[in-house]
Amino acid sequence: MRTILTNLDFQDAMIIKDIPDKVPAAEGIIELSLESRLKGIYGQQKAYILDGMYVERNKVLLPKDTSVYVRKESPHLELHLELSGYTSFSPKGKTADSVRIPHASGLLLYLPELEGQLNFAKNDTRESLEVEFSEEYFTSIFSGDLETLGPFGKAIFNQEPIFQSNQGVRLSPQILQIVVDIQTCKYHSLLKKIYLESKIRELLVVFISQNQKLEIEQTGKRWSKADIEKLYAARELVAKNIGSPYSIVELSKQVGLNDFKLKKGFKELFGTTIFGYINELRMAEAKLLLIDPAHSIADIAYRVGFKNPQHFTAAFKKQYGILPKDIRMNR
Structure with a gap:
């Protein structure tokens, strides 16, 4: 999985992330700690690479509104949690499909082709947790039955772009506790891999069930x-x-x-x-x-x-x- 990011203020500044679909390490997990400094923008990233998953915790100081052009050379399936800050995304050539993810909200998305503009609001410290799944691994979580996810699962099966709520779903205390558990994991090697996989699956289930409940509750609301x-x-x-x-x-x-x-x-x-x-x-x-x-x-x-x-x-x-x-x- 290769992702290319270009800062629109500095066209020559690019970040290329190459994420293997399979982890060769014997313990089944690769850990990365990264720092970046660019024109006053300071960022720290803690990442875990597991089979079929890439988990990244971002902490970035944004002294001004910032835009980044992003392109990925494979389908993109992600659970994005905006813990502190504000993010919006406009797919290339489809401004009507723009999505907004405000502070303390999250979004589940699938894009067969990821290309467009990410916009970040000025913030003392923007924090996010982003989990990317391979289609194969994501499907295996639901035992190959994506129908249980309704329109979202159908879109993945048909390779059609979909955002589960274009405005972001607010993060419940239960979701935030799982995020804290992921951040403070004290296990190592194989035990860490097993723990993180279980927590990410729990996070995904809680997020999806919360969103489905919200959709049901909103069905009968009479608001224009x-x-x-x-x-x-x-x-x-x-x-x-x-x-x-x-x-x-x-x-x-x-x-x-x-x-x-x-x-x-x-x-x-x-x-x-x-x-x-x-x-x-x-x-x-x-x-x-x-x-x-x-x-x-x-x-x-x-x-x-x-x-x-x-x-x-x-x-x-x-x-x-x-x-x-x-x-x-x-x-």
Whole structure:
């Protein structure tokens, strides 16, 4: 699997990723740690190559909005989780099919031909977890029965492009816990391979089931296409401004919905209130930051929008049932 990325600001700057479909290592896993520095853009990548899977954790400092042209010389099947930041993708020559993946949301996608433009919003630190599957391995997970995935499985079988939700599915606490488990895996060699494979399969199952449940819940909702687009725009604005959130009145003006319709539609479409969603995003980001001992608990509290660390500690315990310091004691 070869992927070529070109930064549109610096046409001569290219990244070529060659990923083997089979892992020759006796233990069945290859681990890579990479760093890149380019015109103020600093990135760290931790990657695992397993048979039929490529898992990459990205952490990139983006001092400005950045665009990258990407091309892959084989079909692309990926589960993309945007842990912190914002990404959009426009396939070549098909701007109507553009997709947006806001902060703390994910997307499952299949493209027989991957070529187009990736856009990343300015961010102190953008973080993502990306899992690429070979078609053979992905199909084997479902015992060769892709029909269980409905339209998504049918598209893979027919080699047709498909995005499971063009706006991204918000990441549940269960999904974020699996991400933390993947990041903090302490096993080595064969045990690490077995552990990561099981966690990625769990991640895939939970993500797909969450998305299917959301599709069922939204089937009976009577919202116009224009209103749904405005509600997704509201969610995107909320996700980009969790440190200094909009008031309901401000958000209503920004997206062009009255406050009653905004609050009611947001709850029905996304299964949570606007302020509940803000709290979920803050707690999710805090949980990921707690893994890094370089950040004090007080610093994390301020970073996710709390002026008082004690208020942050109380909110974190209410969300996850444990104190922030317990996360570090268990790692």
